[in-house]
Amino acid sequence: MASRKTPLVATHWFPLTVGALTFVAIGVIFEYLLRADILNRYIIPLPSDVLAAFERIVVEEGVLTRTGVSAFEVLTAGIACIVVGVPLGVLLYRFDIVRRALEDWIAALAAAPIVLAFPLFLVLFGRGSTTVIVIAFTYGLAPVVLKTLEGLIETRRVLINVGKSLNMSEMQMFWKILFPSAIPSIFTGIRLSWTFCVIAVIGVEFLVNLGGLGQLINDLAERYDMPGTYAGIGFVILVSVIFFIILEWIEKWLQPAR
Amino acid sequence: MASTGAIAMRAPVSRAARERRETRDVFYVRLLVVLAIVAIWEGISWSGLFFGDVVPSLLKIIPALFKLLMNPVFWANLQITLIEAAASLAIGAVTGIVVGILLGSSRFFGAAFEPYVYYLSPTPRIILFPIMIMWFGVGISSKIALGALSSFFAIALSTAAGMRQIDRVLIRVGRSFRATPWQMATKIYLPAMRLPVLTGIRLGLGNALITCLLAETKLSNQGLGFMIMQIYTRFDMPTLYALLIIVFFIAGACNAVIGMLSRSTK
Numbered sequence: 001m002a003s004r005k006t007p008l009v010a011t012h013w014f015p016l017t018v019g020a021l022t023f024v025a026i027g028v029i030f031e032y033l034l035r036a037d038i039l040n041r042y043i044i045p046l047p048s049d050v051l052a053a054f055e056r057i058v059v060e061e062g063v064l065t066r067t068g069v070s071a072f073e074v075l076t077a078g079i080a081c082i083v084v085g086v087p088l089g090v091l092l093y094r095f096d097i098v099r100r101a102l103e104d105w106i107a108a109l110a111a112a113p114i115v116l117a118f119p120l121f122l123v124l125f126g127r128g129s130t131t132v133i134v135i136a137f138t139y140g141l142a143p144v145v146l147k148t149l150e151g152l153i154e155t156r157r158v159l160i161n162v163g164k165s166l167n168m169s170e171m172q173m174f175w176k177i178l179f180p181s182a183i184p185s186i187f188t189g190i191r192l193s194w195t196f197c198v199i200a201v202i203g204v205e206f207l208v209n210l211g212g213l214g215q216l217i218n219d220l221a222e223r224y225d226m227p228g229t230y231a232g233i234g235f236v237i238l239v240s241v242i243f244f245i246i247l248e249w250i251e252k253w254l255q256p257a258r
Numbered sequence: 259m260a261s262t263g264a265i266a267m268r269a270p271v272s273r274a275a276r277e278r279r280e281t282r283d284v285f286y287v288r289l290l291v292v293l294a295i296v297a298i299w300e301g302i303s304w305s306g307l308f309f310g311d312v313v314p315s316l317l318k319i320i321p322a323l324f325k326l327l328m329n330p331v332f333w334a335n336l337q338i339t340l341i342e343a344a345a346s347l348a349i350g351a352v353t354g355i356v357v358g359i360l361l362g363s364s365r366f367f368g369a370a371f372e373p374y375v376y377y378l379s380p381t382p383r384i385i386l387f388p389i390m391i392m393w394f395g396v397g398i399s400s401k402i403a404l405g406a407l408s409s410f411f412a413i414a415l416s417t418a419a420g421m422r423q424i425d426r427v428l429i430r431v432g433r434s435f436r437a438t439p440w441q442m443a444t445k446i447y448l449p450a451m452r453l454p455v456l457t458g459i460r461l462g463l464g465n466a467l468i469t470c471l472l473a474e475t476k477l478s479n480q481g482l483g484f485m486i487m488q489i490y491t492r493f494d495m496p497t498l499y500a501l502l503i504i505v506f507f508i509a510g511a512c513n514a515v516i517g518m519l520s521r522s523t524k
Contacts, residue, residue, distance in 0.1 A: 015369035022370070043392045097280065101287035111513050112506050113468040116475070116483070119490035120498060123312050195380045202382040207476055214385065221388030233385050241377045 045226040053231035061216055061228070067239060070212030073129055073201045077136035078194045081144050084137075085193065086186060089148025090174075099149065110142030115200050118207060129211060136200040140193035147189025151182030184254050191247045198240050213239070314496045322496035323503065331485070332501075336508075338481040339470060342398050346405025346466035351459055354410045358417020358458075359447060372418060379411035383465075384472050391477065401473045401481070408469040409462030416461070420454030421447065456520035463512055471505065 008014050027047040033039045034046050045053075057063050092099040092106075118135055125131040155178050163177040205214025213236050220228040296316065302308065303315045311318075326332050361368045361375070387404055394400040424447065432446040448455065474483025482505060489498045 009366050012369075015366055016373065018366075019370035019374060023374075097283050097287055100280070101284045102291065105288075108510055108513075111464055111509070113464075113471060113509050116468060116471050116486070116505060117502050118475075119486060120502065122490075123493075123495065124308070199380065199382045203384045203472065206382075206385050206387075207472060214382075217385050217388065221391075226392070229388055233389065236385055237378065237381045240381045244377060244380055 042226070045230055049227040050230040050234070053225075053227035054235065057216070057220075057228055057231050057235065061220070061232075063213075063216065063232075063235060066212040066216050068212075069129075070201055070205065070214070073132050073136065073212065074194065074197045077133045077140060077197045077201065078190070080133070080137045081140045081193045081197070082190060085141050085144025085189070086148050088141075089145045089186075089189075090152065092145065092149050093152040093178075103146070103149070106142050106145055110146065114139045115203055118204050122208060127208065127210060131208075132201055132204050132211060135204050136197040139200040140196040143192035143196065144186070144189040147192070148182060148186050151185025151189075152178050154185065155181045184251070184256060187251050187254050191251050194247060195244060198243060202236060202240070311493075311495045314499065318496040319499045319503075322494075323500035326497060326500050326504065332482075335480060335482050335485045338398065339467075339474065339483065342401045342405060342470040342474075342481065343463070343467045345402045346470060347409050347459070347463050349402065349406035350409030350462050350466060351413050353406070354413025354458065354462065355417050355448075355455060357410070358414040358455075359421060359443060361414065362418035362421020363447075368418065372415075375411060375414055375418075379415060383408040383469055384476075387473050387476055390473075396477055396479075398478075398480075401470045401478065404473050405466040405470040409459075409466040412461035412465060413455070413458035416454045416458030417451065420451030420458075423454070424450045453520055456516060460513060460516040460520065463516060464509065467509055467512060 030039070030044065031047045034041050034044060092102065115135060118131070121131045121135050125134055159177050159181055160173075163173045168176065201212070202214040205211045206218050207214070209215050209218050213232075217229060217232045217236065220232050299313065300315060303313045307313075357375070361372045383404065386407065387400070390400040390403045390407075394403050428446050428450050429442075432442050437445060470481070471483040471486075474481040475487050476483075478484045482501070486498065486501055486505075489501060
């Protein structure tokens, strides 16, 4: 009995299927409770209505265009984070005294609730995409800087010694040894940073009713379109999860073979 | 021989001197950075580059800061926000630790449900706010619910990870004493994984605080987030800067306190 059961539980697909089926079961239970009027339909829409609303938000609400707007903002902010963050990390690595002075401050910046300053950014940059991009950039910058620095510091001693024994110049040392060895760590920073950018972009769009996917949810909620709101939220979560999975996949691909 | 001894004696002194010099240099760099920021700030402020008062001089922000700290309304709102964050954290921590123990103690549960928790954890939580308003109303309960939800993920994930790195021997000791599940949790699991749990709580507190504040800016009639929006609507920029400085300071202080707590339990 035990020998038959263990392999099934230990497989990769079985637990995942059970997990997915659990969520389906929860949906079915809610459907039943709502249809039986045990739960209030004005507060929780029927799961079947939510599923039906997916088509509606794609066809009527221009979800794809909105995804494009949000994606543009995330990518612009994310690329700006790389362009500014990686050189800053290198700078901190090169000048030890600056690193010792500022590393803690940058770490504190990473934990600071920057998105909360959105009224300030609205005043400074106006109500538009620029504001969203600037907030996302500020929010996502610190991880790139810190992880670039970490990657450079953790370059294996052996590699540096090889470079020294080949009498490399400082530039050669950086481009041939330090930077390539730091790439996996830098990408970890980029993954964190772009995750922050997604949170900031959608959050700010929702909060100030501006632009892409965040605004869609705000709109639907203000219209009291319950199935639409739930479907919109589901869509945003789905898109961000796919985005994270892709980032994680690239990150794993860049990890050195062990 | 004598000269070697002299070098050996001199070495520690020079190292101490070097460390002192480096500490001093670090201080100077920091001072320089702060002065540069202040100079740039004041420069922009006086240049008239931005519309009046968008970048107010520090001479206006500092008095606004003191005025704010003297204002009882600020303290009342702070109290509301802190209550929300604390309640969020309490709910998020209890549910997170329970779920984390379940996910971490059973390989099957972990494989079945942890991917969902893991991939949902970095999604933007604030978009769930409309649902929370429907369920819990516009008062503080909806903020607490959203805050609890956002602290839950970090705590559940680090508890689950913490469960897996517990020394197997400790678990076997518990089993051989025939500990009940409750005893296993309180005597073996939680003490053995207090560090990852505290890390989770630190992240969770940050998430709870920021989520409550953001939710307050969206829809509420009390709390610091509400106060920020009120000040923004009045276009009272010096006070807005002052309030944001205070909020950032509070967030930093919360982080530091739990960081200290986890260092002291090491």
